[in-house]
Amino acid sequence: MKILIVEDDSAIRHLIQQTLEEDNFECQAVDNGLVALDFVQKMQPDLIVLDRMLPGLDGLEICCRIRQNKSIKDPYIIMLTAKGEEMDRIIGLSTGVDDYMVKPFSPRELTARVRAVLRRSLRQLEPVQIYQTLHFAIDLDRRTATRLHGGNSELLDLTTIEFKLLSTFLSYPNRVWSRAQLIEKLWGDDFFGEDRVVDSHVARLRKKVEFDSSKPTFIKTVSGVGYKFEDSDG
Structure with a gap:
């Protein structure tokens, strides 16, 4: 499973990448919204860990562009944010975010959520044709x-x-x-x-x-x- 990490804080970005790679995920990490869109196009990730506040383009705009682009594989998106207000969560979900975590967070909890989200794609529908x-x-x-x-x-x-x-x-x-x-x-x-x-x-x-x-x-x-x-x- 390929994961793209988009986070401008170098310490957090490195921690997320290290934690996920220890669990045998293939990861790429970038620190800029515009660069992230290029990586999404080339990498076609299965999941994106996406920071809310980013230079270039913010996380919500990135999410909107990904969902609107038919040439991009439709990835799962987990959004990270320092904002915990309900309205921010609602806006994130309305743009196509699949899950939402508020900073600070446990890297192990993030890994558990990543695994859970990816397992959703492996579930089979009921055996009716x-x-x-x-x-x-x-x-x-x-x-x-x-x-x-x-x-x-x-x-x-x-x-x-x-x-x-x-x-x-x-x-x-x-x-x-x-x-x-x-x-x-x-x-x-x-x-x-x-x-x-x-x-x-x-x-x-x-x-x-x-x-x-x-x-x-x-x-x-x-x-x-x-x-x-x-x-x-x-």
């Missing part, structure tokens, strides 16, 4: 997701988490899912962080499956509970 509703079809063997409309079909470009999330919704249409249930379904005991990470992934999935993500037709918010998937002629 195909889910289909009126406007969507999921083939788990081929890992394809298709939107059907007016006799036409459109192959959806989904990340691993988005594919698993849509598969979960299609497996139980009209079921109401709490955030805790979705976390358990997608990540199980490997999850570290806050349940708002679900909102971030749902928002990104809506942009790909809804005809108008501001007025969702399929993935509905259930106030005070979570989400449900509806797919009908209406």
